[in-house]
Amino acid sequence: MSIITLTTDFGTKDHFVGSVKGTIYSELADARIVDISHQIAPFNITETAYILKNAYKGFPDGSIHIIGVDSELNEENKHIALKLDNHYFICANNGVISLLTAEIKPEKIVEINIHDRVETSFPVLDIFVKVACHIARGGTLEVIGKVISDVKKLIELQxxxxxxxxxxxxxxxxxxxxxxxxxxxxxxxxxxxxxxxxxxxxxxxxxxxxxxxxxxxxxxxxxxxxxxxxxxxxxxxxxxxxxxxxxxxxxxxxxxxxxxxxxxxxxxxxxxxxxx
Missing domain, CATH: 2.40.30.90 (Bacterial fluorinating enzyme like)
Known part of the structure; x- marks a missing residue:
């Protein structure tokens, strides 16, 4: 079973991290969950990108990384899943992943399209977890989204x-x-x-x-x-x-x-x- 990592700005005071982990375990009882950080400054995607870039390489190939920072779905903030450097990443298309894609070309990127089947105000729990568990079971990215060619760039990282x-x-x-x-x-x-x-x-x-x-x-x-x-x-x-x-x-x-x-x-x- 693949490792699923969590990187969020949720902190540890509230119920959010526990809910996400519980939902993963409900879908995959033998899941292996690792916390990278839950102390990201709120909505700080630059900080998230730096931490993730330096953490993910320590995990084995096939690991799945859920990124729960600035993840609310809207017209300018679509949800994506991608395979890059033999790892999977699930996040909002808000530039958070561009520090990685600047150096390594993704093998595949999809824009997640399962939202019409799931009403949610907590996308990390209701969308990202479902996608992560789908990938962990051996599912392909095309099943949960349409293929796109690029991700949003975060200019201030340059x-x-x-x-x-x-x-x-x-x-x-x-x-x-x-x-x-x-x-x-x-x-x-x-x-x-x-x-x-x-x-x-x-x-x-x-x-x-x-x-x-x-x-x-x-x-x-x-x-x-x-x-x-x-x-x-x-x-x-x-x-x-x-x-x-x-x-x-x-x-x-x-x-x-x-x-x-x-x-x-x-x-x-x-x-x-x-x-x-």
Whole structure:
């Protein structure tokens, strides 16, 4: 039986997550359900896209991913199911999947058309679960929808490259649990545009001239402990997902604080890399 994952902005206080899981188990008693996250900021499809992109690859081929963020059906927000990278995704066609399709072409996309048989104000429960269980039983996508050629793009996920290739402008798209500010500038893009040139990153009123590959690389272990880099120092690095991150060394939101609060780098804020 395929794994079914859940990524939503439902939180855990209300009944929504429990209802979705219960309905899956009612249809597939031996289902395997994994929570990716239910703490997405409400309706934040950019944050959803970032989390999903970095989580789904850890699951085996054939896994089914239900995405319950901004999922209400309307004329501009149709429901889709697609097969991509040997995984299945069920979501609204609101751009949430475009971070994945920018790098990997889907094998098949369908616009779900079972709504005429199901009246619902809770589509994740009444539509997405039915589609996921259909796929888990070996059903094909064509049975639950009409084939379409593309998905809606989320423009704000795309960094801007200057016409003379001297700069990349991006935005903060995610604040992690440590308060670190993660941008939409990938290591691959940085290397393709920069071509080994020197650079300077400007984020708010702060500048960075070095990018680290891990947090501990920031520390000079050859100097005495009492004069090493301290908690609260700022740094830039490519994180485990290979996106440019502005971080506070050993940040703790209860004591030191994170980059979002200390440096004023919040969701949608701009940062620029200038190549010299």
């Amino acid at each position: 960094p801007f490259i200057s016409s003379d290739n001297t700069s990349i402008s991006g935005n903060i798209i995610y604040i992690d649990n440590y308060g670190n500010s993660i941008s939409n500038i990938s290591k691959k893009l940085f290397q393709e545009v920069g071509k080994g040139r020197n650079f300077e990153i400007t984020a708010n009123r702060y500048t960075f001239k070095k990018i680290y590959s891990k947090y501990s690389e920031f520390v000079d272990f050859s100097v005495p402990k009492e004069i090493r880099q301290k908690e609260g120092s700022r740094l830039a690095l490519f994180n485990s997902a290979n996106y440019l991150e502005i971080a506070i060394y050993r940040s703790n939101l209860n004591t030191v604080g994170g980059a979002a609060s200390l440096l004023g780098l919040n969701y949608r804020d701009k940062l620029t890399i200038n190549f010299i």
